[in-house]
């Protein structure tokens with residue numbers, strides 16, 4: 001019935017959306033940022049604990065579609081242990097990946113988002129948590145919106 | 152009631168419906184967003200541009216006469232479609248949104264002042280919320296809301312009398328809710344309001360093409376609708392305004408078409424409706440809409456309404472039999488749509504899966520964010536029907552929903 005959809009809803013994505021990892025508040029976090037996607041109403045908050053330049057811990061709460069939840073969940077796993085600079089680099093790679101299907105450098109498990117570019121309406125869902133990450137690292141106060149994301 | 156139409160034959164009038172999407176026959180269930188267009192409407196647009204195109208009200212040459220006549224005939228036709236007294240009560244707009252903005256900007260700026268109350272309901276579309284918020288900010292008027300009962304999407308009228316204070320200057324409400332499928336008792340509410348001297352506006356975006364509409368029987372001062380939701384082209388809609396009220400209102404925009412005489416300091420404006428139509432309008436739009444209104448009335452909007460309700464009730468019953476589903480909207484007298492949420496599956500995922508099975512649904516807040524918020528949800532998935540849809544399509548849709556539930560468990 002849903003023959004064409006497996007490139008978007010990969011097993012790993014389904015697994016993370018059904019059982020999101022690091023899905024909790026972090027009252028003692030160093031910084032946090034809210035991400036909001038007006039299209040779906042995806043709304044999430046990302047928390048980071050920093051140790052100097054290193055992301056020691058990451059978590060998120062909120063609600064959204066399968067793609068945005070899985071993306072946030074995989075993001076937290078991916079950035080724990082990375083430096084701020086490495087995390088920002090990863091954002092660039094993920095953005096290239098979800099908008100073009102290609103990227104330079106290793107993105108690890110995040111490669112499961114390679115099919116998203118074929119669903120332009122869903123790029124915002126996949127990138128939302130990453131915008132929140134950049135917002136948190138920059139210490140932005142206003143909620144991050146995907147409104148201006150180029151798709 | 153008109154004769155029972157041959158629905159299958161009517162469906163064949165819509166070229167777009169005969170196509171495959173993702174290898175499956177298209178099931179178009181997003182009619183509340185926009186309807187499809189029959190061949191006759193498409194042909195009317197082509198005919199206009201191939202034979203009659205000229206600017207209106209400006210020339211004396213043959214083509215300008217033809218264009219002007221067709222443009223004004225569409226206005227008279229629209230008056231008949233709504234049972235207005237004359238074409239002078241019909242103003243062309245881009246659609247419902249612009250019609251409401253026009254009333255807010257002109258009637259509102261003239262008649263609203265600090266302390267006045269604009270009464271709306273909690274089920275309104277953003278287009279019947281934001282224009283009022285803007286004019287409220289300018290004038291100092293306040294906005295009050297008739298509450299919604301809950302998931303059924305019906306209005307809680309128990310508090311109506313206490314809401315209808317002497318400060319209320321305007322009641323504006325939706326005829327049929329686009330996210331719930333509720334049919335509001337507009338005639339009853341407008342009658343109450345009129346007794347108190349309150350001006351009334353009915354947002355008819357979801358009703359005009361789906362059931363017989365009689366603005367005099369409803370007793371409203373304004374009625375707004377969009378052509379594209381009733382088999383007409385995009386870019387055109389209309390505002391009905393009771394002539395006595397229109398004549399109290401200042402112009403909307405300034406420019407050509409709306410003036411009697413212009414001096415460098417002062418300008419005299421035309422009477423309604425032309426006072427509200429500055430500049431070259433969408434001309435092909437009304438001409439296409441004219442054909443659409445003829446088309447709908449040949450079917451009979453009473454027949455369309457019966458068909459809408461039958462499909463909606465059928466879909467509602469089938470979905471009710473599923474587990475882990477939350478259904479919105481009234482159980483009785485439901486308009487032609489069903490809004491729902493599956494447990495643990497976001498509406499956008501539902502819509503994405505349905506899409507790969509050839510079924511076009513809508514997922515989101517349906518431009519009713521405050522209502523979604525009140526009901527404690529971010530979004531719903533919605534299937535909305537028109538007369539060219541069939542029970543067989545509802546069956547396909549329900550199987551798809553079952554498939555989605557299976558996929559996500």
Ligand SMILES: Cc1ncc(COP(=O)(O)O)c(C=O)c1O
Nearest residue numbers: 246247248276278329354356377
């Ligand atoms: C109830 C209701 N009101 C207003 C509108 C706005 O109509 P339009 O976008 O055609 O101006 C819509 C359409 O989405 C609607 O469903």
